Amino acid sequence: MTEKTLRKGNEALAEGAIRAGARFFAGYPITPQNEVPEYMSAHMADAGGAFVQAESELAAINMVYGAASTGTRSMTSSSSPGISLKQEGITYLASADLPCLIVNVMRGGPGLGSISGAQGDYFQATRGGGNGDYHVIVLAPNSVEELGNFPKLGFELAEKYRMPCMILADGILGQMMESMSFHFDPIDPNTLGKFDWAVDIHKNGRKKNNVFSYKGDNLIADVVERAKRYGLIEKTEARWEERDAEGCDVLLVAYGLSSRACLEAVNRAKEEGLKVGLFRPITLWPFPSKRLAELASKAKAVLTVEQSLGQLVQDVKLAINGKTPVYLNAYPSGGQPDGHTILTAVRSILNGGKEGLFDLQEHAAGFTYACKRDTSLGIQGDLKGGK
Amino acid sequence: MPRIEVDANKCKACYLCVSACPKKCLGKSKTISKKGYFPATMEHPENCIGCAMCYMMCPDIAITVMKD
Amino acid sequence: MTIIAKKPASLTDLPMHYCPGCGHGIVHRLMGEAIDELNIADRVIGVAPVGCAVFADSYFACDMVQGAHGRGPAIATGIKRSKPEAIVFSYQGDGDLASIGMAEIVHAAVRSENITVIFINNAIYGMTGGQMAPTTLVGQVATTAPKGRDPKLQGWPINMCEMLSQITGAKYLERVAVDSPQNVMKAKKAIKKAFENQVKGVGFSMVEVLSQCPTNWYASVPQALEFVRTKMMPQYPLGVFKDEGGK
Numbered sequence: 001m002t003e004k005t006l007r008k009g010n011e012a013l014a015e016g017a018i019r020a021g022a023r024f025f026a027g028y029p030i031t032p033q034n035e036v037p038e039y040m041s042a043h044m045a046d047a048g049g050a051f052v053q054a055e056s057e058l059a060a061i062n063m064v065y066g067a068a069s070t071g072t073r074s075m076t077s078s079s080s081p082g083i084s085l086k087q088e089g090i091t092y093l094a095s096a097d098l099p100c101l102i103v104n105v106m107r108g109g110p111g112l113g114s115i116s117g118a119q120g121d122y123f124q125a126t127r128g129g130g131n132g133d134y135h136v137i138v139l140a141p142n143s144v145e146e147l148g149n150f151p152k153l154g155f156e157l158a159e160k161y162r163m164p165c166m167i168l169a170d171g172i173l174g175q176m177m178e179s180m181s182f183h184f185d186p187i188d189p190n191t192l193g194k195f196d197w198a199v200d201i202h203k204n205g206r207k208k209n210n211v212f213s214y215k216g217d218n219l220i221a222d223v224v225e226r227a228k229r230y231g232l233i234e235k236t237e238a239r240w241e242e243r244d245a246e247g248c249d250v251l252l253v254a255y256g257l258s259s260r261a262c263l264e265a266v267n268r269a270k271e272e273g274l275k276v277g278l279f280r281p282i283t284l285w286p287f288p289s290k291r292l293a294e295l296a297s298k299a300k301a302v303l304t305v306e307q308s309l310g311q312l313v314q315d316v317k318l319a320i321n322g323k324t325p326v327y328l329n330a331y332p333s334g335g336q337p338d339g340h341t342i343l344t345a346v347r348s349i350l351n352g353g354k355e356g357l358f359d360l361q362e363h364a365a366g367f368t369y370a371c372k373r374d375t376s377l378g379i380q381g382d383l384k385g386g387k
Numbered sequence: 388m389p390r391i392e393v394d395a396n397k398c399k400a401c402y403l404c405v406s407a408c409p410k411k412c413l414g415k416s417k418t419i420s421k422k423g424y425f426p427a428t429m430e431h432p433e434n435c436i437g438c439a440m441c442y443m444m445c446p447d448i449a450i451t452v453m454k455d
Numbered sequence: 456m457t458i459i460a461k462k463p464a465s466l467t468d469l470p471m472h473y474c475p476g477c478g479h480g481i482v483h484r485l486m487g488e489a490i491d492e493l494n495i496a497d498r499v500i501g502v503a504p505v506g507c508a509v510f511a512d513s514y515f516a517c518d519m520v521q522g523a524h525g526r527g528p529a530i531a532t533g534i535k536r537s538k539p540e541a542i543v544f545s546y547q548g549d550g551d552l553a554s555i556g557m558a559e560i561v562h563a564a565v566r567s568e569n570i571t572v573i574f575i576n577n578a579i580y581g582m583t584g585g586q587m588a589p590t591t592l593v594g595q596v597a598t599t600a601p602k603g604r605d606p607k608l609q610g611w612p613i614n615m616c617e618m619l620s621q622i623t624g625a626k627y628l629e630r631v632a633v634d635s636p637q638n639v640m641k642a643k644k645a646i647k648k649a650f651e652n653q654v655k656g657v658g659f660s661m662v663e664v665l666s667q668c669p670t671n672w673y674a675s676v677p678q679a680l681e682f683v684r685t686k687m688m689p690q691y692p693l694g695v696f697k698d699e700g701g702k
Contacts, residue, residue: 062559401669443639444636446479
């Protein structure tokens with residue numbers, strides 16, 4: 001454990017990754033993650049590794065594919081639109097069973113979006129994101145300290161299960177400065193041992209190693225084998241944090257930066273005499289469904305707080321399976337949660353109000369959509385919503 | 388004495404070797420292979436000079452050239 | 456008994472899946488011979504493409520990585536930068552290298568990655584069934600150019616060696632063909648040099664091979680060879696476009 005120092009989120013992440021033994025980094029500039037490749041360009045060579053500024057995110061993730069094939073701890077980082085470009089490589093990495101670290105410092109979307117922090121890539125991260133049946137392990141830090149320490153955990157999980165691991169942060173977390181410390185000594189990758197599957201120089205006439213995406217003979221068996229691995233991960237690797245979660249009336253569920261605003265709400269609620277707890281998933285895939293369901297069964301209601309348009313809430317609802325009412329307090333596309341608004345939503349739940357609660361149907365009421373084109377497809381003139 | 392061997396299980400009967408042979412030694416076999424082709428075969432072994440041009444053009448690496 | 460010529464040791468025994476008369480097998484063999492002669496088999500890591508050569512990983516006896524369409528040079532970059540002592544090649548077709556992977560090949564050359572690229576130009580998409588490639592000749596019929604490539608609609612064929620020769624980081628560029636024993640011998644020399652350059656640390660080396668595709672050209676094997684000579688070679692002249700190996 002190092003002494004506490006003041007670090008910027010993105011730089012803590014980059015330094016944490018080098019300390020965790022990352023020896024290959026490829027990336028492409030995009031805000032708000034630029035400090036990661038900048039830090040890597042300055043420090044990776046000194047650590048004995050390689051930094052490449054790639055011609056595109058596509059090239060960067062494929063460079064990681066190549067480096068990961070050799071068993072090197074390899075990583076890339078980007079932000080939302082760039083992560084969309086990387087999906088081709090990520091599905092290939094998953095299909096070739098290659099461990100690596102992918103960092104998404106999320107920004108507002110869709111499309112070009114904004115450069116402020118957001119959580120709109122939850123579905124993309126937790127549902128695979130690319131084509132085919134696969135998952136990546138998704139870690140969601142909520143502090144600069146976790147940003148700095150999660151690369152080690154990420155590499156270890158990725159290598160244990162031979163699959164990509166993603167750190168899902170957001171623009172604010174990447175840009176903010178906090179006092180933090182590293183909980184581990186720098187790792188010399190030469191001490192980590194070699195993988196028997198990796199491509200490498202081989203002098204002893206060992207059997208040739210192939211890193212395949214498409215193995216050609218039995219795709220179904222491969223996918224089923226991977227599914228069994230995923231099952232084991234869901235069973236054993238779910239991680240979460242609880243605050244006053246046992247015996248609360250309203251259980252807040254939030255990850256990443258949103259969970260920090262929830263903490264403020266939990267503390268303010270206590271002052272008001274309200275029993276509000278927090279459940280923070282640390283792994284978004286595997287989602288800590290079991291523990292969440294246990295806690296929710298004892299609460300009156302669950303309130304999901306997210307910087308997206310109702311993405312996390314779907315996993316929360318799946319976990320709780322209708323046994324406890326689930327509400328949403330949403331801040332999509334760059335909106336920022338605050339303790340005051342969250343607490344307003346909590347009061348609404350307890351008092352049967354609507355303020356602070358996000359309901360798409362409710363929002364749609366009174367909404368007017370001007371459709372200028374007269375068509376014969378049933379959409380005519382102005383669509384007027386509302387009662 | 389130079390000679391060649393054609394692996395009938397690899398030959399796909401493109402006959403690039405037949406046209407490459409400067410001494411016109413090679414021809415088409417009259418028996419069908421397991422793959423369903425009429426593989427290339429040595430018709431005039433006495434003319435073979437071991438130049439390996441057949442080997443050079445064979446896309447299936449079905450030809451071995453040797454000298455006794 | 457003395458063996459004059461036989462399958463190189465750095466290729467596996469597996470029968471290849473390519474169509475009869477296809478040039479891929481000849482090029483695989485030339486690469487195998489080069490690897491054997493340079494005595495680098497235990498250092499070679501290859502990148503197989505998406506396209507007809509997607510199963511190339513099972514034909515080369517060295518360690519192989521199978522990558523996404525067009526990304527070979529990026530994958531090879533990742534391998535080479537992680538294992539600088541390895542000899543890394545990327546094997547690519549024309550749709551792969553000159554269309555979807557254009558950015559990757561250009562920037563691998565810009566960075567002068569010390570890798571060997573073998574580029575098979577047969578002016579057509581083979582695996583997918585004969586669609587127009589970036590290298591398809593003007594007037595050449597393809598399944599997505601049923602009346603022949605019309606420059607007004609589809610532009611002109613792209614000459615990769617000429618284009619890459621403008622890039623400082625490209626150190627060795629040669630175009631060869633495998634239509635005759637004489638040209639196969641020249642191709643062998645070029646491929647060997649492209650590997651040798653990497654051993655010497657020269658930088659980005661690429662050999663473009665004009666290769667026959669009888670199946671998707673709707674041609675007999677002799678007609679396909681004739682097409683290479685009379686149609687492809689005028690558009691894609693053979694020769695050395697850059698050779699800074701000694702400098």
